[in-house]
Amino acid sequence: MDVDAIIIGAGACGLMCAVQAGYLGKRVILLEKSDKPGAKILISGGGRCNYTNLFATDEQFISNNKHFSKSAFTQWTVEDTISFFETYGISGKEKTLGQLFPDGKNAKDIVAAFTNICEDFGQQIICDAQVSEIEQTAAGFEVRFDRGNKSRSLKAPKLVITTGGLPIPKMGATDFALRFARKHDLKIIETAPALVPLTITGKDEDWYAQLSGNSVFCEVSNDRISFEENILFTHWGLSGPAILQISSYWKRGEEINIDLLPRQNILELIEEERKANGKLMLSTLFNRIYPKKFTDAMAKFLPIEKQVASLTKTELELIQKTIHLFKVKPAGDKGYDKAEVMRGGIDTNELSSKTLECKSIPGLFFGGECVDVTGWLGGYNFQWAWANGYVIAQNI
Structure with missing residues (x-):
């Protein structure tokens, strides 16, 4: 299939990346191991989804490199997030301390906005896709995955991994990104449950x-x-x-x-x-x-x-x-069963802060929770995911 990139993980970052790629006329395919996209979005805030924070800056994030997040937040601001959702009929209502929730809507509406836009742009989301192997090729990457009893493979010049972190295993949390990073000798900052x-x-x-x-x-x-x-x-x-x-x-x-x-x-x-x-x-x-x-x-x-x-x-x-x-x-x-996010992850020194591309593996991008950037409670981690999705989309 002729696509510009394969995105593994249809969570907040992966969905935003697919949508922003669509705006640029780029075609992507999202592979999601769960039976539906945006599983963690759907349970956030008790199903109400605190989708950003009015006060979000790089100051509310924990990382071994406290400056890493600045570039992404410059490229995609809180105002960009608010404007994006308002375009699709979702306006924000502040609860406390800058936390924005959909006014009169909920997490399902957030996910529906993304899936509807993906459909409009022809961005395919394949759920129940268990990635079994990733191989670098001369032309980019080949991703093999199982779906039901069938095995399939996709090829693309760019690969985006936005599979999240370890919290809430029952919702499909996985260490996929960390395992892939270790396999390719990328440094991992020690992980631990956070907001727990x-x-x-x-x-x-x-x-x-x-x-x-x-x-x-x-x-x-x-x-x-x-x-x-x-x-x-x-x-x-x-x-x-x-x-x-x-x-x-x-x-x-x-x-x-x-x-x-x-x-x-x-x-x-x-x-x-x-x-x-x-x-x-x-x-x-x-x-x-x-x-x-x-x-x-x-x-x-x-x-x-x-x-x-x-x-x-x-x-x-x-x-x-x-x-x-x-x-x-x-x-x-x-532990991870009750944690909202994961602290630690792929060392930011392995990535470009401007593009989120892996320095040692051209064409490979990591975004969202699997990267060593962890936000406070109150919509900050969603803002990081949206910003990552936007930045990666510009560079695939």
């Missing part, structure tokens, strides 16, 4: 479990970064936006700090109550700030059944430290 809940074991395990389902607005930090959002207590530890964010910067064995009242000072609140009503119980004050279950649980650490007027200097110091510097040492994380 953290687990607590040991003597404090039951304390966290009893709070399961309770959410508290906090500032979560380590010595490298901090995030101010909600945390969610679970039967196995901690989740919620702030925890998912910090997990991308957490390494096993490290502590994280939690400020349980980031925008106020607990001692100032206590002092105000002492002046107004010294007989007020500390638990009553806490119940104005936190869920009752959380207040009750704090009895393990604090004298919550004392009147604020009778709190000693030592007790006040303990309250200050507990509320504003609550230390947690997670045992681990929930």
Whole structure:
């Protein structure tokens, strides 16, 4: 078949690449191992799809080369993403912290936009395609794949690998890109689950479990970064936006700090109550700030059944430290089953930042999650995927 490129992986990056190639009059074929394209798009944001972030810049991404993403984001901006989707009837509605969701639509509409455009341009998407072998030829690449009981092969001068990362195996996640890269001696930055809940074991395990389902607005930090959002207590530890964010910067064995009242000072609140009503119980004050279950649980650490007027200097110091510097040492994380993205991946030094072409294998491109660029929670990783798809399409 006479095509300009074969794209392996019909996720966010692969679909955008096919569409942008179509605008340029280029013909591509997408091979997808799942039974439908955009599987991870469809489950993102609980099916609502937080498809970009108004504040996305290269600053919200983790990589061994923090400058690598700048070129892609210069070539394809957040405004480009918004305009692209608006052209196809999908306008954005900001939820919080710049997160854009389709207004009145959902993830299915996002995927449908791509598949409809692909159909208009004659870009073929072949699902249930299990790639078995890739061979470099004098004219480019030959890709062999199995579909049902039949084996087929395709040839093209350019090859694009956008097969994502390791999270959510049940949705078809695969290490295909990493295996292919290793086979061709490309360097891989160590991978790990990112944007993932953290687990607590040991003597404090039951304390966290009893709070399961309770959410508290906090500032979560380590010595490298901090995030101010909600945390969610679970039967196995901690989740919620702030925890998912910090997990991308957490390494096993490290502590994280939690400020349980980031925008106020607990001692100032206590002092105000002492002046107004010294007989007020500390638990009553806490119940104005936190869920009752959380207040009750704090009895393990604090004298919550004392009147604020009778709190000693030592007790006040303990309250200050507990509320504003609550230390947690997670045992681990929930792994790729619960992670939203993968940290690490193909070393950016192996790729051109301007084109995403592999330096040592001309005509080969990698994009999206399999590359060592990992964004924050809140639409950032989709923005990276869209930008990659656009950049690669210009160069295939």
